[in-house]
Amino acid sequence: xxxxxxxxxxxxxxxxxxxxxxxxxxxxxxxxxxxxxxxxxxxxxxxxxxxxxxxxxxxxxxxxxxxxxxxxxxxxxxxxxxxxxxxxxxxxxxxxxxxxxxxxxxxxxxxxxxxxxxxxxxxxxxxxxxxxxxxxxxxxxxxxxxxxxxxxxxxxxxxxxxxxxxxxxxxxxxxxxxxxxxxxxxxxxxxxxxxxxxxxxxxxxxxxxxxxxxxxxxxxxxxxxxxxxxxxxxxxxxxxxxxxxxxxxxxxxxxxxxxxxxxxxxxxxxxxxxxxxxxxxxxxxxxxxxxxxxxxxxxxxxxxxxxxxxxxxxxxxxxxxxxxxxxxxxxxxxxxxxxxxxxxxxxxxxxxxxxxxxxxxxxxxxxxxxxxxxxxxxxxxxxxxxxxxxxxxxxxxxxxxxxxxxxxxxxxxxxxxxxxxxxxxxxxxxxxxxxxxxxxxxxxxxxxxxxxxxxxxxxxxxxxxxxxxxxxxxxxxxxxxxxxxxxxxxxxxxxxxxxxxxxxxxxxxxxxxxxxxxxxxxxxxxxxxxxxxxxxxxxxxxxxxxxxxxxxxxxxxxxxxxxxxxxxxxxxxxxxxxxxxxxxxxxxxxxxxxxxxxxxxxxxxxxxxxxxxxxxxxxxxxxxxxxxxxxxxxxxxxx
Amino acid sequence: xxxxxxxxxxxxxxxxxxxxxxxxxxxxxxxxxxxxxxxxxxxxxxxxxxxxxxxxxxxxxxxxxxxxxxxxxxxxxxxxxxxxxxxxxxxxxxxxxxxxxxxxxxxxxxxxxxxxxxxxxxxxxxxxxxxxxxxxxxxxxxxxxxxxxxxxxxxxxxxxxxxxxxxxxxxxxxxxxxxxxxxxxxxxxxxxxxxxxxxxxxx
Numbered sequence: 001x002x003x004x005x006x007x008x009x010x011x012x013x014x015x016x017x018x019x020x021x022x023x024x025x026x027x028x029x030x031x032x033x034x035x036x037x038x039x040x041x042x043x044x045x046x047x048x049x050x051x052x053x054x055x056x057x058x059x060x061x062x063x064x065x066x067x068x069x070x071x072x073x074x075x076x077x078x079x080x081x082x083x084x085x086x087x088x089x090x091x092x093x094x095x096x097x098x099x100x101x102x103x104x105x106x107x108x109x110x111x112x113x114x115x116x117x118x119x120x121x122x123x124x125x126x127x128x129x130x131x132x133x134x135x136x137x138x139x140x141x142x143x144x145x146x147x148x149x150x151x152x153x154x155x156x157x158x159x160x161x162x163x164x165x166x167x168x169x170x171x172x173x174x175x176x177x178x179x180x181x182x183x184x185x186x187x188x189x190x191x192x193x194x195x196x197x198x199x200x201x202x203x204x205x206x207x208x209x210x211x212x213x214x215x216x217x218x219x220x221x222x223x224x225x226x227x228x229x230x231x232x233x234x235x236x237x238x239x240x241x242x243x244x245x246x247x248x249x250x251x252x253x254x255x256x257x258x259x260x261x262x263x264x265x266x267x268x269x270x271x272x273x274x275x276x277x278x279x280x281x282x283x284x285x286x287x288x289x290x291x292x293x294x295x296x297x298x299x300x301x302x303x304x305x306x307x308x309x310x311x312x313x314x315x316x317x318x319x320x321x322x323x324x325x326x327x328x329x330x331x332x333x334x335x336x337x338x339x340x341x342x343x344x345x346x347x348x349x350x351x352x353x354x355x356x357x358x359x360x361x362x363x364x365x366x367x368x369x370x371x372x373x374x375x376x377x378x379x380x381x382x383x384x385x386x387x388x389x390x391x392x393x394x395x396x397x398x399x400x401x402x403x404x405x406x407x408x409x410x411x412x413x414x415x416x417x418x419x420x421x422x423x424x425x426x427x428x429x430x431x432x433x434x435x436x437x438x439x440x441x442x443x444x445x446x447x448x449x450x451x452x453x454x455x456x457x458x459x460x461x462x463x464x465x466x467x468x469x470x471x472x473x474x475x476x477x478x479x480x481x482x483x484x485x486x487x488x489x490x491x492x493x494x495x496x497x498x499x500x501x502x503x504x505x506x507x508x509x510x511x512x513x514x515x516x517x518x519x520x521x522x523x524x525x526x527x528x529x530x531x532x533x534x535x536x537x538x539x540x541x542x543x544x545x546x547x548x549x550x551x552x553x554x555x556x557x558x559x560x561x562x563x564x565x566x567x568x569x570x571x572x573x574x575x576x577x578x579x580x581x582x583x584x585x586x587x588x589x590x591x592x593x594x595x596x597x598x599x600x601x602x603x604x605x606x607x608x609x610x611x612x613x614x615x616x617x618x619x620x621x622x623x624x625x626x627x628x629x630x631x632x633x634x635x636x637x638x639x
Numbered sequence: 640x641x642x643x644x645x646x647x648x649x650x651x652x653x654x655x656x657x658x659x660x661x662x663x664x665x666x667x668x669x670x671x672x673x674x675x676x677x678x679x680x681x682x683x684x685x686x687x688x689x690x691x692x693x694x695x696x697x698x699x700x701x702x703x704x705x706x707x708x709x710x711x712x713x714x715x716x717x718x719x720x721x722x723x724x725x726x727x728x729x730x731x732x733x734x735x736x737x738x739x740x741x742x743x744x745x746x747x748x749x750x751x752x753x754x755x756x757x758x759x760x761x762x763x764x765x766x767x768x769x770x771x772x773x774x775x776x777x778x779x780x781x782x783x784x785x786x787x788x789x790x791x792x793x794x795x796x797x798x799x800x801x802x803x804x805x806x807x808x809x810x811x812x813x814x815x816x817x818x819x820x821x822x823x824x825x826x827x828x829x830x831x832x833x834x835x836x837x838x839x840x841x842x
Contacts (some may be wrong), residue, residue, distance in 0.1 A: 013664075013671040071801035120682055144703060145678065177706040178664065178677035180671045196648040249705025257709065341709040359733040361770060368727045371766045375726055376755035378654065381689035421748060422689075593751045599689050603753065604747055615780055615789035616656075616745070 004050045008185045015178040019145045020112060020170065021046035024082045027108065028187030031074035033067035035466060036594055037086030038121040038497035039175035044084050045498065049505040054186070060498050063466040064089035065096050067113070069231040069537070070545045072100050072136030073332045075165075076201050077193030080156050084112045087126035088412075088432060088509025092467075094131065097401040100165060101136045102203040102212055108156030110164040111137070116172045117295040118338040121494075123412065123430065125336070127297040132167045132273060136212050137168045138219040139273040140228060143248040145179040151228060151270065153184070158222060161237070162215045171295055173338065174248045220274045226610045228270025229279060237265030239352065243293035244269045244300055247339045251293045254345035258354050272300055282309055284315050291351055292322030295339055321351050322397075324595060361518035381422040385562035385618025386416045390533040391487050392423045393626075394557075394594060395456060397536075398543035400497040406454035406547065407443060409436035413460035415487050422597060427458070434459065434467025437484055441471055444480035444552070454547045455482040462500040464517055475552035476524045483546050484554045488532075489561040497564055521554050527553040534622050562618045571619030572636035574600075576610045580631035583608040590630065592623045645805040646699035648708045649800070652727040654745045655690045658793030661820075662695040662717075665797055672697050673808035678707025689748065691723055698807070699710025714753060717800050719779070719792065720745045721763045737770050739799050739840070740764070741779035741792060775799060775840050782835045787816025791832035794800035809836060 002012030003022050014022060016600050020043050024032065032280040034044035044058060046550040051058040057074070061067035071081035072582050090113050097111070113132075116122040142148040152168050208605035223229065232252065233240075241249045241264060248268045250259050255261045267283050269276070272294075284290065284304075292301040301322040308315055321327040323334040328347045349356040363636065369375055382389045392415075410427035411434060418427035419517045429439055440457035459468045464486050468507045472484065492498040499505050501515040521528045527549070531542040539557060546555050584590070592601035592610050600617035603610060610631070612623075641674055649666065653659050663679045670677040697704045713731040718724025718740040720828040728738065742760055747753035748820050768774050783791040792818070817829050 009672055013667045013677065061705070121839075146703070149649045172841060173680060173706050173745055177679060178681070179703075180667075180676050246705055247708075250707065251701070253709065264656050340707045345709065360730070361711065361733060364726075364729050364730060367766065370760055372760040373756065373762065376692045376747050376749050377756065378689065378723070379749065380655075381748050383656070383689070421752075472693060546761060552744060592755065594753050597751060599746070599748065599749060599751065602751060609739055610640075613745075615743075636746070 001049070004053060004186070005045055005183060006186065010184055010385070010635065011180045011182050013178060014145060014181045015042065016148050016170065017042035018046050018432070019148040019181050020152050020175070020400055022181070022183070023149035024110070024568050025050070025054060026149070026184050028080055028158060028189040029056065029082050029156070030079040030191050031071055031081040032072045032084070033059045034084035034310070035061055035064045035066050035067055035089055036492050037089050037114065038495055039116055039172040040084050040086055040112060041495035041498070043112060044507060045496065048271040048576055051508045054188070056190070058507050060500065062501060064093040067467055068093040068096050068100070071109060072105065074095070074193070075105040075107045076199070077195040077233050077264060079191060080108040082110050082112060086114045086122065087116065087128045090128050090131055094431070097135050097137070099203050101360055102205065102208045103201045104163045104200070104211070104215070105165055106163065108159040110152060110155045111165050111508045113167055113169050114172070114175050115169060115296070118172070120172055123432065125296045125445045127299060129299045130297060131170055132169065136216055137165055137167050137538040138162065138271070139169050140270055141169050141244045142174050143179050143245050143268065143270070145174065146181050147228070148174055148219045149181055150280050155524070161222065162219055165217050180391070216274055221321050221556060223271035223274060223276035224278050226271050226276065229276055230268050230344045231265060231283070232268070233261070233265025234263060238286065238288045239264040240287040240289070241266045241291045241293055242269060243302060244272050244298060245296060245322055245370055247293035247344070249339045250339055250344050253341040254348055257341070258349055258356065259343050260348065260352060260354065264348070264352070269300060273303070275303055275307060278405035280304060280307060281311055284472070287318055289319050289321065289351070291328065291348065292320070293328060293339060293344055296386045297335055298323040299450045327351055349503040363573040372377060379421065380417060381597070381599050382414065382417050383562055383618065384598055384616045385491055385620035387412070387533045387557070387559035387562065388418070388423070389596070389598060390536055390559070390622050391485070391539065391557045392418055392426050394533060394536050394539035395485065395543055396424045396426060397540045398547065401540070401544055402454065402547050404454055406456055409455070409457040411436040411459060411463060413463055415458055415460055418458065425462045433463050434471055437471035437475070440482040440484065441475045441478070443477065444482040445478065447481060456485055457482060458485045458487050460518065461486060461488040461490060461502055465501045465515070467519060472521070472524055472526060472552065478524055480552055481550050482552060484545070484552065486554060486556045488517070488556050488558040490558070491561050491564050493561040493563065497561070517556065526552050526554055528556060530556045533557045533559050534620060536622065536625060562620060566618055570636070572621060573614070574612050574617050574619055574621055574624060574632060574634050577631050578607070578609050578610055580629050581609045582629060583610070586629055588628045592627060596623055596626060598623055646697045646702070646704055647805065647807065648712055648714045649696040649698070650692040650708060650713045650716045650727055650731055651696065651719070652716065653692060654723060655692050657719045658790065659692050659694055659719060662793040662797045663809070665813060665816045665820060666696050668819060669732050669808070669812040672815055673812045674703060675699065675808065676703060678704050678706050679823045691726065693727060713802060714740065715803065715805050717796050721760045722758065725763050725767060728770065734769055734771055737803055737805060738767050738771055738774045739751035739796065739803060740767070740774065740776050741796060742776055743778065743780040746775060762807055775803060777836070777839050779836065782839060783832050786832035786835055787828045791828050794829040797834035798833035799840040802837040802840030804841065
């Protein structure tokens with residue numbers, strides 16, 4: 001494994017997330033905690049794998065706030081600690097993060113936040129830098145896989161120097177990139193946590209706010225000296241690009257494509273908050289045109305323009321181009337979506353009035369004309385054999401039988417696909433972890449105003465522990481009327497099968513003191529039932545029965561994630577018996593492929609019969625139990 | 640071995656679940672083992688399968704590049720699925736791009752539901768041949784079954800990519816990468832699949 005290679009100077013292939021983990025190892029991290037979220041989900045898993053080798057404490061926490069509180073505790077004793085989350089997770093941890101900035105830290109503490117420009121796997125394109133600025137926390141932004149490691153290592157030192165947590169803000173294109181990384185030595189500090197009876201780390205607002213501002217002005221000086229800020233290009237450039245994150249690489253390539261490398265300079269900012277003011281002013285003095293390249297919001301852009309406004313008399317006639325001016329914009333508009341070399345090349349060609357030689361051959365429309373057909377889009381789908389598909393089918397069927405137009409709410413996880421076709425458009429709300437349960441609690445109190453529809457909320461097992469429990473406590477206390485269906489696939493499937501308190505193992509694979517969700521639900525005095533979603537009839541019955549009840553109640557639909565279940569095992573062979581399948585004559589409306597919509601069930605147009613794609617099928621056999629002709633055969637045994 | 644263009648831009652495309660990420664990982668580990676600089680940009684994170692996925696792999700002698708290939712600048716496109724091969728070609732190919740494609744369709748939901756029609760894979764191949772000079776079309780999924788499992792189609796495609804002779808370093812670095820990344824029977828399956836793909840294109 002490249003992550004724990006000991007030879008300094010050697011180059012190994014690492015993913016961005018492994019590189020971030022390696023940076024923490026090189027800094028001598030002792031304590032790491034996280035709740036899994038894309039794009040940073042693999043950082044903690046990487047550290048967990050080497051925890052024994054380097055004597056680290058590594059945990060999957062129940063949510064990001066708890067993770068940050070634990071990491072802060074380690075820092076208070078002088079140890080170096082890391083907490084990892086995605087942008088949405090920083091929102092969860094925000095309350096504590098704000099207090100922690102005031103109290104300060106001791107041992108170096110790094111908050112690694114993964115932002116997801118273009119929302120590849122998020123509900124929104126949040127730019128966490130605006131929050132970090134509000135929190136008064138310094139931000140480092142890696143632009144490459146190599147820098148992901150180098151910056152993480154340095155962030156610990158900076159944190160210790162400032163006695164303040166330091167944020168490493170990494171975007172998807174760095175976290176999920178991989179490349180060759182030059183290693184440095186892994187630190188093995190002697191670890192003796194110290195926190196005595198008289199040690200205090202407190203927030204005491206007025207005096208400590210002043211101290212926090214002083215720490216930030218020291219951070220401005222540190223940013224000015226930082227090697228992570230660098231310049232490439234002609235000296236005293238009149239035309240300048242200020243870039244951060246992977247946009248640095250895109251800008252360099254775009255200038256190269258346009259033949260502008262020799263005449264336009266690129267100022268790379270690695271310390272995006274607080275800004276290295278003197279450094280920036282020295283470049284702004286000679287520049288007459290400045291272009292900003294960053295993701296997602298115009299964060300550096302706004303702050304540099306504010307800095308420039310304060311020095312307007314010295315700077316004279318510099319013009320700023322970016323998101324505010326509308327020049328740096330992708331197809332969806334300025335400040336929306338990711339940048340890439342093409343977006344920047346288009347912008348720079350326009351701003352500096354140079355031609356864009358584009359080897360692009362043809363458009364999709366032209367390709368479709370040559371093909372003589374349309375290229376169909378490809379939507380996301382629940383995996384073949386996904387227990388959630390069976391659960392959604394059962395809920396949908398139960399609601400039809402119930403006939404009262406019940407409402408279905410949801411939140412974040414694989415089951416979010418319940419908002420689209422693959423989940424039969426069942427889910428009517430989707431906001432953040434656990435929000436469905438809280439919203440169900442609100443709807444469940446509206447009977448006095450005449451709202452009488454049954455309310456169902458679905459929540460995943462990991463989300464149950466993360467954010468559903470307080471909402472369920474509230475529902476019990478206030479007697480809200482709804483059915484909470486826990487889609488328990490026994491893992492955090494969305495982010496790569498991380499364990500949670502319902503599992504028997506910890507992050508490092510040690511046996512866990514499992515906290516069964518049944519115990520929690522029982523403790524809340526909430527009635528519950530358990531069903532296997534693969535057993536569709538029984539599940540439909542269970543949903544129907546529980547819809548008849550009142551007050552808060554929970555139905556656990558438990559079946560291991562189809563991807564995890566077949567790992568290393570022989571799967572059942574499922575096939576269509578063409579003697580029994582009578583195709584469209586059946587009247588089932590091509591149930592298996594078109595209605596149930598499992599991607600392994602395909603329609604053989606040539607023969608007018610259903611077929612199963614063995615490369616896709618997971619062998620669950622649920623379609624076999626639903627086929628009206630019993631034409632689907634399962635070879636082997638479905639447990 | 641053909642002339643190496645700096646950087647060598649490789650795009651791997653297909654459908655979630657086809658092992659796209661692993662294939663790009665094998666290439667990047669092999670490149671580093673061979674002493675080259677490499678950067679891979681992936682799209683993953685939504686664990687659900689069935690969506691379009693794409694990896695950008697950029698190999699260079701000594702320069703660091705960003706993780707995204709500009710449009711029209713792919714040197715090779717390895718398409719694990721016909722429709723995705725065409726979709727990606729439209730944005731990233733130029734007349735010199737080498738196309739390596741698996742002929743086996745993976746039907747989008749809209750096609751399963753009978754709302755969309757999946758284009759004839761032969762027409763897709765013909766269209767691609769009209770646009771670029773060199774196309775290798777192979778039955779990677781069938782070859783993978785021969786090696787032991789249809790799921791190893793990604794290694795058949797990786798073998799085909801190496802067999803095309805476009806990479807600046809030899810296949811031994813790939814067998815080394817496969818041996819580093821996989822264990823036991825999975826390693827043997829992947830090595831066998833890689834061989835079949837390599838032989839299919841290199842002859």
